[in-house]
Amino acid sequence: MIDIKELRDHPEVFRASQKARGEDDGVVDAILEADLRRRSSLTEFEQLRASQKSLSKDVSTATGEDRDRLLAQTKAIAARVKELAATSAAEQDTLDSLMMTVGNVIIDGVPSGGEEDFALLETVGTPRDFAAEGFAPRDHLALGEILGALDIARGSKVGGSRFYYLRGQGVRLENAVMSLCMQVAREEGHVPLSVPNLVKEPSMRGAGYLDSHADEVYRLEADDLYLIGTSEVAIAAFHSDEILDLSDGPLRYAAASTCYRREAGSHGKDTRGIFRTHQFQKTEMFVFCRPEDALAEHERLLRIERRILDAVEVPYRVIDVAAGDLGGPAARKFDCEAWIPTQEKYRELTSTSNCTTFQARRLNIRERESGGDSRGGTRSVATLNGTMATTRWLVAILENHQLADGSVRVPAALQPFLGQTTLVPGGI
Protein backbone atom coordinates (compact mmCIF):
# COMPACT_ATOMS: atom_id res chain seq x y z
CA MET A 1 0.00 0.00 0.00
CA ILE A 2 1.29 3.41 -0.94
CA ASP A 3 1.29 6.41 1.41
CA ILE A 4 -1.68 8.69 0.71
CA LYS A 5 0.06 11.67 2.31
CA GLU A 6 3.09 11.22 0.05
CA LEU A 7 0.81 10.98 -2.95
CA ARG A 8 -1.04 14.15 -1.92
CA ASP A 9 2.24 16.04 -1.51
CA HIS A 10 4.13 14.63 -4.51
CA PRO A 11 1.72 13.23 -7.09
CA GLU A 12 4.32 13.67 -9.85
CA VAL A 13 6.57 11.07 -8.19
CA PHE A 14 3.77 8.52 -8.38
CA ARG A 15 2.91 9.38 -11.98
CA ALA A 16 6.54 8.86 -12.98
CA SER A 17 6.69 5.55 -11.11
CA GLN A 18 3.52 4.29 -12.78
CA LYS A 19 4.93 5.24 -16.20
CA ALA A 20 8.20 3.44 -15.50
CA ARG A 21 6.21 0.30 -14.63
CA GLY A 22 4.20 0.66 -17.81
CA GLU A 23 1.06 1.16 -15.72
CA ASP A 24 -1.74 3.72 -15.93
CA ASP A 25 -0.69 7.03 -14.36
CA GLY A 26 -4.22 8.44 -14.56
CA VAL A 27 -5.00 6.52 -11.40
CA VAL A 28 -3.03 9.15 -9.47
CA ASP A 29 -5.57 11.85 -10.27
CA ALA A 30 -8.41 9.43 -9.59
CA ILE A 31 -6.92 8.84 -6.14
CA LEU A 32 -6.52 12.55 -5.42
CA GLU A 33 -10.16 13.07 -6.32
CA ALA A 34 -11.34 10.10 -4.25
CA ASP A 35 -9.28 11.38 -1.35
CA LEU A 36 -11.00 14.78 -1.53
CA ARG A 37 -14.42 13.13 -1.60
CA ARG A 38 -13.51 10.90 1.29
CA ARG A 39 -12.33 13.77 3.46
CA SER A 40 -15.34 15.95 2.79
CA SER A 41 -17.81 13.15 3.53
CA LEU A 42 -15.84 12.28 6.66
CA THR A 43 -15.95 15.86 7.91
CA GLU A 44 -19.69 16.01 7.29
CA PHE A 45 -20.22 12.81 9.25
CA GLU A 46 -18.00 13.85 12.12
CA GLN A 47 -19.71 17.19 12.59
CA LEU A 48 -23.18 15.69 12.79
CA ARG A 49 -21.92 12.90 14.99
CA ALA A 50 -20.50 15.49 17.40
CA SER A 51 -23.86 17.23 17.73
CA GLN A 52 -25.61 13.87 18.16
CA LYS A 53 -23.30 13.04 21.03
CA SER A 54 -23.81 16.32 22.78
CA LEU A 55 -27.60 16.19 22.38
CA SER A 56 -27.60 12.63 23.61
CA LYS A 57 -25.77 13.72 26.70
CA ASP A 58 -28.38 16.41 27.33
CA VAL A 59 -31.11 13.77 27.13
CA SER A 60 -29.64 11.96 30.09
CA THR A 61 -29.99 14.98 32.38
CA ALA A 62 -33.21 16.47 31.02
CA THR A 63 -36.70 15.74 32.42
CA GLY A 64 -40.33 16.10 31.35
CA GLU A 65 -41.08 18.13 28.25
CA ASP A 66 -37.43 19.11 27.73
CA ARG A 67 -36.53 15.50 27.58
CA ASP A 68 -39.27 14.66 25.07
CA ARG A 69 -38.26 17.58 22.88
CA LEU A 70 -34.55 16.56 22.95
CA LEU A 71 -35.43 12.95 22.24
CA ALA A 72 -37.40 13.97 19.16
CA GLN A 73 -34.46 16.06 17.94
CA THR A 74 -31.82 13.46 18.49
CA LYS A 75 -33.94 10.66 17.02
CA ALA A 76 -34.18 12.65 13.81
CA ILE A 77 -30.42 13.11 13.71
CA ALA A 78 -29.64 9.46 14.44
CA ALA A 79 -30.88 8.21 11.06
CA ARG A 80 -28.92 10.91 9.21
CA VAL A 81 -25.76 10.06 11.17
CA LYS A 82 -26.10 6.46 10.09
CA GLU A 83 -26.45 7.49 6.45
CA LEU A 84 -23.42 9.76 6.59
CA ALA A 85 -21.36 7.05 8.29
CA ALA A 86 -22.23 4.67 5.48
CA THR A 87 -21.40 7.24 2.81
CA SER A 88 -18.06 8.06 4.35
CA ALA A 89 -17.21 4.36 4.74
CA ALA A 90 -18.07 3.84 1.08
CA GLU A 91 -15.81 6.73 0.03
CA GLN A 92 -13.03 5.20 2.13
CA ASP A 93 -13.51 1.85 0.36
CA THR A 94 -13.40 3.52 -3.03
CA LEU A 95 -10.14 5.21 -2.14
CA ASP A 96 -8.66 2.00 -0.71
CA SER A 97 -9.49 -0.02 -3.82
CA LEU A 98 -7.82 2.59 -6.01
CA MET A 99 -4.78 2.73 -3.75
CA MET A 100 -4.44 -1.05 -3.89
CA THR A 101 -3.96 -0.92 -7.65
CA VAL A 102 -0.82 1.20 -7.37
CA GLY A 103 2.54 -0.51 -7.00
CA ASN A 104 5.39 0.75 -4.84
CA VAL A 105 7.26 3.84 -5.97
CA ILE A 106 10.22 2.82 -8.10
CA ILE A 107 13.62 3.81 -6.73
CA ASP A 108 15.67 6.18 -8.89
CA GLY A 109 18.05 4.31 -11.13
CA VAL A 110 15.84 1.29 -11.77
CA PRO A 111 15.65 0.73 -15.53
CA SER A 112 12.27 1.40 -17.12
CA GLY A 113 10.57 -1.20 -19.28
CA GLY A 114 9.77 -4.89 -19.13
CA GLU A 115 11.41 -8.27 -18.57
CA GLU A 116 14.06 -7.78 -21.27
CA ASP A 117 15.04 -4.30 -20.14
CA PHE A 118 17.04 -5.26 -17.05
CA ALA A 119 20.44 -3.65 -16.41
CA LEU A 120 23.37 -6.07 -16.20
CA LEU A 121 25.37 -5.15 -13.12
CA GLU A 122 28.09 -7.78 -13.07
CA THR A 123 29.07 -11.19 -14.42
CA VAL A 124 31.02 -13.54 -12.16
CA GLY A 125 32.95 -16.62 -13.29
CA THR A 126 33.23 -18.18 -16.71
CA PRO A 127 31.01 -20.91 -18.10
CA ARG A 128 32.89 -24.20 -18.66
CA ASP A 129 33.87 -25.11 -22.20
CA PHE A 130 32.52 -28.65 -22.37
CA ALA A 131 33.57 -29.02 -26.01
CA ALA A 132 37.15 -28.39 -25.00
CA GLU A 133 36.78 -30.96 -22.23
CA GLY A 134 35.62 -33.44 -24.81
CA PHE A 135 32.06 -34.23 -23.76
CA ALA A 136 28.56 -32.86 -24.10
CA PRO A 137 27.00 -31.78 -20.79
CA ARG A 138 23.99 -33.75 -19.56
CA ASP A 139 21.06 -31.80 -18.22
CA HIS A 140 20.17 -31.98 -14.53
CA LEU A 141 17.42 -34.53 -15.09
CA ALA A 142 19.72 -36.94 -16.90
CA LEU A 143 22.34 -36.45 -14.19
CA GLY A 144 19.77 -36.86 -11.44
CA GLU A 145 18.64 -40.16 -12.92
CA ILE A 146 22.20 -41.46 -13.32
CA LEU A 147 22.85 -40.55 -9.68
CA GLY A 148 19.55 -42.01 -8.50
CA ALA A 149 18.93 -38.55 -7.05
CA LEU A 150 15.83 -37.49 -8.90
CA ASP A 151 12.62 -39.24 -9.94
CA ILE A 152 10.23 -37.21 -12.06
CA ALA A 153 8.13 -40.11 -13.36
CA ARG A 154 7.05 -41.17 -9.91
CA GLY A 155 6.60 -37.54 -8.93
CA SER A 156 3.96 -37.06 -11.59
CA LYS A 157 2.43 -40.48 -10.88
CA VAL A 158 1.79 -39.38 -7.30
CA GLY A 159 1.43 -35.60 -7.41
CA GLY A 160 0.89 -34.83 -11.08
CA SER A 161 2.95 -32.70 -13.41
CA ARG A 162 5.61 -30.46 -11.87
CA PHE A 163 6.02 -32.76 -8.87
CA TYR A 164 9.11 -34.84 -8.22
CA TYR A 165 10.89 -37.05 -5.76
CA LEU A 166 14.39 -36.34 -4.58
CA ARG A 167 16.14 -39.50 -3.51
CA GLY A 168 19.40 -40.50 -1.83
CA GLN A 169 22.21 -38.12 -2.76
CA GLY A 170 19.65 -35.70 -4.19
CA VAL A 171 18.02 -35.29 -0.79
CA ARG A 172 21.38 -34.97 0.89
CA LEU A 173 22.56 -32.38 -1.63
CA GLU A 174 19.46 -30.27 -1.07
CA ASN A 175 19.90 -30.56 2.70
CA ALA A 176 23.57 -29.60 2.35
CA VAL A 177 22.71 -26.44 0.44
CA MET A 178 20.06 -25.48 2.98
CA SER A 179 22.39 -26.23 5.87
CA LEU A 180 25.05 -23.99 4.35
CA CYS A 181 22.41 -21.26 4.08
CA MET A 182 21.41 -21.53 7.71
CA GLN A 183 25.04 -21.44 8.76
CA VAL A 184 25.67 -18.30 6.72
CA ALA A 185 22.40 -16.79 7.98
CA ARG A 186 23.56 -17.23 11.53
CA GLU A 187 27.01 -15.81 10.79
CA GLU A 188 25.33 -12.78 9.24
CA GLY A 189 23.12 -12.22 12.27
CA HIS A 190 19.83 -13.45 10.82
CA VAL A 191 17.68 -15.18 13.44
CA PRO A 192 16.42 -18.55 12.18
CA LEU A 193 12.65 -18.96 12.08
CA SER A 194 10.48 -21.97 11.37
CA VAL A 195 7.24 -20.64 9.94
CA PRO A 196 3.62 -21.62 9.24
CA ASN A 197 3.34 -22.92 5.68
CA LEU A 198 -0.38 -22.14 5.71
CA VAL A 199 -1.49 -18.60 6.39
CA LYS A 200 -4.74 -16.70 6.72
CA GLU A 201 -5.98 -14.28 4.11
CA PRO A 202 -4.78 -11.03 5.73
CA SER A 203 -1.20 -12.30 5.87
CA MET A 204 -1.22 -13.39 2.23
CA ARG A 205 -2.88 -10.14 1.18
CA GLY A 206 -0.61 -8.03 3.35
CA ALA A 207 2.50 -9.49 1.79
CA GLY A 208 1.07 -8.47 -1.57
CA TYR A 209 0.42 -11.87 -3.13
CA LEU A 210 -3.32 -11.63 -3.73
CA ASP A 211 -3.15 -8.87 -6.32
CA SER A 212 -1.21 -9.68 -9.47
CA HIS A 213 -0.04 -13.07 -8.13
CA ALA A 214 -3.49 -14.27 -7.04
CA ASP A 215 -3.58 -17.02 -9.68
CA GLU A 216 -0.26 -18.34 -8.43
CA VAL A 217 -1.46 -19.04 -4.90
CA TYR A 218 -2.92 -22.31 -3.63
CA ARG A 219 -5.99 -21.79 -1.47
CA LEU A 220 -7.53 -24.40 0.77
CA GLU A 221 -11.25 -23.87 0.35
CA ALA A 222 -12.40 -25.92 3.33
CA ASP A 223 -10.30 -23.98 5.81
CA ASP A 224 -9.91 -20.66 4.00
CA LEU A 225 -6.14 -20.85 4.28
CA TYR A 226 -3.39 -20.20 1.75
CA LEU A 227 -0.23 -22.21 1.10
CA ILE A 228 2.77 -19.93 1.17
CA GLY A 229 4.63 -19.48 -2.11
CA THR A 230 7.60 -18.29 -0.10
CA SER A 231 8.38 -17.96 3.59
CA GLU A 232 8.60 -14.22 2.93
CA VAL A 233 4.82 -14.18 3.49
CA ALA A 234 5.05 -15.80 6.90
CA ILE A 235 8.06 -13.78 8.05
CA ALA A 236 6.57 -10.48 6.88
CA ALA A 237 3.37 -11.23 8.80
CA PHE A 238 5.37 -12.34 11.87
CA HIS A 239 5.44 -8.73 13.10
CA SER A 240 2.11 -7.59 11.64
CA ASP A 241 0.16 -5.10 13.79
CA GLU A 242 3.24 -4.49 15.93
CA ILE A 243 5.25 -1.44 16.84
CA LEU A 244 8.88 -2.52 16.59
CA ASP A 245 11.88 -1.28 18.52
CA LEU A 246 14.62 -0.80 15.93
CA SER A 247 16.89 1.23 18.17
CA ASP A 248 19.39 -1.65 18.25
CA GLY A 249 19.35 -1.95 14.46
CA PRO A 250 17.30 -3.91 11.93
CA LEU A 251 15.48 -7.13 12.80
CA ARG A 252 16.93 -9.80 10.52
CA TYR A 253 15.51 -13.27 10.03
CA ALA A 254 16.04 -16.36 7.91
CA ALA A 255 13.59 -19.20 7.36
CA ALA A 256 13.67 -22.44 5.44
CA SER A 257 10.29 -23.58 4.23
CA THR A 258 8.51 -25.52 1.59
CA CYS A 259 7.06 -23.22 -1.08
CA TYR A 260 3.92 -23.94 -3.08
CA ARG A 261 3.12 -22.35 -6.43
CA ARG A 262 0.38 -23.10 -8.92
CA GLU A 263 2.48 -21.97 -11.90
CA ALA A 264 -0.82 -21.13 -13.57
CA GLY A 265 0.67 -18.75 -16.10
CA SER A 266 3.57 -20.92 -17.18
CA HIS A 267 2.04 -23.92 -18.93
CA GLY A 268 4.58 -25.53 -21.21
CA LYS A 269 7.45 -23.47 -19.76
CA ASP A 270 10.44 -25.21 -18.14
CA THR A 271 8.63 -28.53 -18.06
CA ARG A 272 11.72 -30.75 -17.93
CA GLY A 273 13.18 -31.73 -14.56
CA ILE A 274 12.86 -29.66 -11.39
CA PHE A 275 13.52 -26.18 -12.72
CA ARG A 276 9.94 -25.02 -12.23
CA THR A 277 7.79 -27.05 -9.86
CA HIS A 278 4.68 -26.73 -7.72
CA GLN A 279 6.61 -27.42 -4.54
CA PHE A 280 10.17 -26.78 -3.53
CA GLN A 281 12.40 -25.85 -0.59
CA LYS A 282 13.69 -22.36 -0.07
CA THR A 283 15.76 -20.59 2.54
CA GLU A 284 14.87 -16.94 2.65
CA MET A 285 16.25 -13.86 4.37
CA PHE A 286 14.02 -11.08 5.63
CA VAL A 287 14.74 -7.69 7.18
CA PHE A 288 12.67 -5.13 9.05
CA CYS A 289 14.53 -1.81 9.19
CA ARG A 290 14.16 1.95 9.24
CA PRO A 291 13.32 3.41 5.84
CA GLU A 292 16.62 5.29 5.72
CA ASP A 293 18.53 2.01 6.18
CA ALA A 294 16.70 0.13 3.43
CA LEU A 295 19.16 0.85 0.61
CA ALA A 296 22.12 -0.35 2.67
CA GLU A 297 20.20 -3.45 3.80
CA HIS A 298 19.37 -4.25 0.19
CA GLU A 299 23.05 -4.12 -0.75
CA ARG A 300 23.75 -6.29 2.25
CA LEU A 301 21.24 -8.97 1.21
CA LEU A 302 22.73 -8.97 -2.29
CA ARG A 303 26.20 -9.42 -0.80
CA ILE A 304 25.04 -12.43 1.24
CA GLU A 305 23.34 -13.98 -1.78
CA ARG A 306 26.58 -13.61 -3.74
CA ARG A 307 28.55 -15.10 -0.87
CA ILE A 308 26.53 -18.31 -1.14
CA LEU A 309 26.63 -18.35 -4.93
CA ASP A 310 30.41 -17.97 -4.75
CA ALA A 311 30.51 -20.85 -2.28
CA VAL A 312 28.81 -23.25 -4.66
CA GLU A 313 31.15 -22.18 -7.48
CA VAL A 314 28.70 -21.57 -10.30
CA PRO A 315 29.08 -18.79 -12.88
CA TYR A 316 26.42 -16.14 -12.43
CA ARG A 317 25.43 -12.61 -13.25
CA VAL A 318 23.64 -9.92 -11.28
CA ILE A 319 20.86 -7.89 -12.84
CA ASP A 320 18.85 -4.84 -11.80
CA VAL A 321 15.32 -5.88 -12.72
CA ALA A 322 13.37 -3.39 -14.84
CA ALA A 323 10.44 -1.48 -13.33
CA GLY A 324 7.80 -3.27 -15.40
CA ASP A 325 9.02 -6.66 -14.19
CA LEU A 326 8.81 -5.83 -10.48
CA GLY A 327 6.07 -7.13 -8.24
CA GLY A 328 3.75 -4.54 -6.72
CA PRO A 329 5.52 -4.31 -3.34
CA ALA A 330 9.06 -4.02 -4.72
CA ALA A 331 10.71 -0.65 -5.28
CA ARG A 332 13.86 -2.33 -6.60
CA LYS A 333 14.87 -5.91 -7.20
CA PHE A 334 18.23 -7.56 -7.90
CA ASP A 335 18.26 -11.05 -9.35
CA CYS A 336 21.25 -13.36 -9.44
CA GLU A 337 21.13 -15.71 -12.39
CA ALA A 338 23.33 -18.77 -12.70
CA TRP A 339 24.67 -20.17 -15.93
CA ILE A 340 22.82 -23.34 -16.93
CA PRO A 341 25.09 -25.17 -19.38
CA THR A 342 22.44 -27.21 -21.22
CA GLN A 343 20.19 -24.17 -21.65
CA GLU A 344 23.17 -21.95 -22.51
CA LYS A 345 21.45 -19.21 -20.56
CA TYR A 346 21.60 -17.46 -17.21
CA ARG A 347 18.57 -18.37 -15.14
CA GLU A 348 17.31 -16.89 -11.86
CA LEU A 349 18.60 -18.50 -8.67
CA THR A 350 18.05 -15.67 -6.20
CA SER A 351 16.03 -12.52 -5.99
CA THR A 352 16.20 -9.74 -3.44
CA SER A 353 13.59 -7.01 -3.19
CA ASN A 354 13.50 -3.73 -1.35
CA CYS A 355 9.84 -3.18 -0.51
CA THR A 356 10.55 0.07 1.35
CA THR A 357 7.46 0.85 3.46
CA PHE A 358 4.91 -0.63 1.04
CA GLN A 359 4.53 -4.08 2.59
CA ALA A 360 4.84 -2.81 6.16
CA ARG A 361 2.05 -0.29 5.62
CA ARG A 362 -0.31 -3.07 4.55
CA LEU A 363 0.75 -5.29 7.41
CA ASN A 364 0.65 -2.41 9.88
CA ILE A 365 4.26 -2.72 11.06
CA ARG A 366 5.58 0.47 12.60
CA GLU A 367 8.24 1.90 14.89
CA ARG A 368 8.29 4.81 17.34
CA GLU A 369 9.34 7.99 15.65
CA SER A 370 11.48 9.59 18.37
CA GLY A 371 13.18 6.66 20.04
CA GLY A 372 11.89 5.84 23.51
CA ASP A 373 9.98 9.06 24.02
CA SER A 374 6.38 8.14 24.66
CA ARG A 375 5.02 11.28 23.05
CA GLY A 376 6.55 10.55 19.65
CA GLY A 377 4.36 9.26 16.82
CA THR A 378 4.85 6.13 14.78
CA ARG A 379 5.92 5.49 11.20
CA SER A 380 6.03 2.52 8.88
CA VAL A 381 9.20 0.46 8.78
CA ALA A 382 10.84 -0.86 5.61
CA THR A 383 10.91 -4.55 4.68
CA LEU A 384 13.32 -6.41 2.43
CA ASN A 385 13.63 -10.02 1.39
CA GLY A 386 16.20 -12.11 -0.40
CA THR A 387 16.66 -15.71 -1.47
CA MET A 388 19.49 -17.69 0.06
CA ALA A 389 18.89 -20.85 -1.96
CA THR A 390 16.16 -23.02 -3.43
CA THR A 391 15.77 -26.55 -4.74
CA ARG A 392 16.41 -25.02 -8.16
CA TRP A 393 20.03 -24.59 -7.11
CA LEU A 394 20.50 -28.34 -7.61
CA VAL A 395 19.99 -27.73 -11.33
CA ALA A 396 22.90 -25.29 -11.46
CA ILE A 397 25.14 -27.33 -9.16
CA LEU A 398 24.60 -30.65 -10.94
CA GLU A 399 25.02 -29.25 -14.44
CA ASN A 400 28.00 -26.99 -13.76
CA HIS A 401 30.00 -29.55 -11.76
CA GLN A 402 29.29 -32.68 -13.78
CA LEU A 403 32.03 -34.98 -14.96
CA ALA A 404 32.16 -37.00 -18.17
CA ASP A 405 30.87 -40.21 -16.54
CA GLY A 406 27.81 -38.54 -15.01
CA SER A 407 29.22 -38.17 -11.53
CA VAL A 408 29.25 -34.68 -10.00
CA ARG A 409 31.97 -32.84 -8.12
CA VAL A 410 30.79 -31.41 -4.80
CA PRO A 411 31.88 -27.78 -4.23
CA ALA A 412 34.25 -27.51 -1.27
CA ALA A 413 31.82 -25.44 0.80
CA LEU A 414 29.21 -28.21 0.61
CA GLN A 415 31.56 -31.12 1.32
CA PRO A 416 31.39 -30.81 5.12
CA PHE A 417 27.61 -31.08 4.94
CA LEU A 418 27.60 -33.98 2.48
CA GLY A 419 30.59 -35.86 3.79
CA GLN A 420 31.85 -36.62 0.30
CA THR A 421 33.70 -34.92 -2.53
CA THR A 422 31.78 -36.45 -5.41
CA LEU A 423 28.27 -37.62 -6.11
CA VAL A 424 28.54 -40.98 -7.85
CA PRO A 425 26.17 -43.30 -9.71
CA GLY A 426 24.89 -45.92 -7.30
CA GLY A 427 25.52 -43.72 -4.25
CA ILE A 428 22.78 -43.04 -1.76
Place this chain on the structure above:
RNA sequence: GGAGGCGUCGCAUAGUGGCCUAGUGCGCCCGCCUGCUAAGCGGGUUGGGGUUAACACCCCUCGCGAGUUCAAAUCUCGCCGCCUCCGCCA
Protein backbone atom coordinates in the same frame (compact mmCIF):
# COMPACT_ATOMS: atom_id res chain seq x y z
C1' G B 1 -16.25 -32.54 16.58
C1' G B 2 -18.56 -31.44 21.80
C1' A B 3 -18.79 -28.62 26.68
C1' G B 4 -17.21 -24.56 29.53
C1' G B 5 -14.26 -20.12 30.56
C1' C B 6 -11.74 -15.78 28.93
C1' G B 7 -10.35 -11.39 25.49
C1' U B 8 -10.36 -3.44 28.54
C1' C B 9 -3.98 1.40 27.60
C1' G B 10 3.21 -1.81 27.29
C1' C B 11 1.85 -5.34 31.77
C1' A B 12 -1.76 -6.32 35.76
C1' U B 13 -6.63 -5.10 36.92
C1' A B 14 -11.69 -1.96 37.89
C1' G B 15 -15.86 -1.10 35.15
C1' U B 16 -23.49 -5.04 33.91
C1' G B 17 -26.94 1.14 29.25
C1' G B 18 -26.02 8.01 30.39
C1' C B 19 -22.07 10.14 36.70
C1' C B 20 -16.62 6.60 31.30
C1' U B 21 -13.88 12.74 28.97
C1' A B 22 -12.45 4.35 30.54
C1' G B 23 -10.46 4.54 36.94
C1' U B 24 -6.26 2.33 39.74
C1' G B 25 -1.36 -0.04 40.32
C1' C B 26 3.24 -1.29 37.89
C1' G B 27 6.44 0.13 33.99
C1' C B 28 8.10 4.17 30.94
C1' C B 29 9.01 9.74 29.86
C1' C B 30 9.60 14.93 31.80
C1' G B 31 10.27 17.93 36.06
C1' C B 32 10.98 18.94 41.50
C1' C B 33 13.59 17.40 45.72
C1' U B 34 18.24 15.26 46.96
C1' G B 35 26.41 14.16 48.54
C1' C B 36 25.23 9.80 44.59
C1' U B 37 21.51 6.07 44.06
C1' A B 38 16.88 4.60 45.92
C1' A B 39 12.55 6.58 48.00
C1' G B 40 9.14 10.75 47.88
C1' C B 41 6.29 14.72 45.25
C1' G B 42 3.99 16.87 40.57
C1' G B 43 2.84 16.20 35.46
C1' G B 44 2.66 13.09 31.08
C1' U B 45 2.00 8.13 28.74
C1' U B 46 -3.21 3.34 23.22
C1' G B 47 -3.44 3.75 18.23
C1' G B 48 -5.69 5.75 13.69
C1' G B 49 -8.12 9.77 11.09
C1' G B 50 -10.04 14.85 10.16
C1' U B 51 -10.22 20.46 10.49
C1' U B 52 -6.22 24.28 11.09
C1' A B 53 -0.97 28.92 9.23
C1' A B 54 -0.50 27.67 14.29
C1' C B 55 -2.47 27.05 19.25
C1' A B 56 -6.04 23.95 19.64
C1' C B 57 -10.50 21.27 18.64
C1' C B 58 -13.34 17.14 16.69
C1' C B 59 -14.33 11.84 15.13
C1' C B 60 -13.15 6.65 15.55
C1' U B 61 -10.67 2.85 18.62
C1' C B 62 -12.39 -1.72 25.15
C1' G B 63 -10.39 -8.99 20.09
C1' C B 64 -13.10 -8.24 14.91
C1' G B 65 -17.83 -7.37 12.30
C1' A B 66 -23.01 -6.53 12.23
C1' G B 67 -27.45 -5.17 15.14
C1' U B 68 -30.79 -2.93 19.17
C1' U B 69 -31.01 2.23 21.31
C1' C B 70 -31.62 9.19 21.46
C1' A B 71 -27.15 6.89 23.81
C1' A B 72 -23.08 0.55 23.94
C1' A B 73 -16.74 -1.45 27.09
C1' U B 74 -21.72 -2.76 29.10
C1' C B 75 -27.47 -5.76 25.68
C1' U B 76 -28.19 -9.28 21.02
C1' C B 77 -26.15 -12.13 16.84
C1' G B 78 -22.00 -13.85 13.92
C1' C B 79 -16.74 -14.49 13.58
C1' C B 80 -11.56 -14.78 15.35
C1' G B 81 -7.96 -15.91 19.10
C1' C B 82 -6.38 -18.07 23.83
C1' C B 83 -7.20 -21.53 28.10
C1' U B 84 -9.48 -26.09 30.50
C1' C B 85 -11.88 -30.73 29.88
C1' C B 86 -14.10 -34.69 26.66
C1' G B 87 -14.10 -37.21 21.90
C1' C B 88 -11.46 -38.43 17.35
C1' C B 89 -6.79 -38.98 14.85
C1' A B 90 -1.55 -39.98 10.10
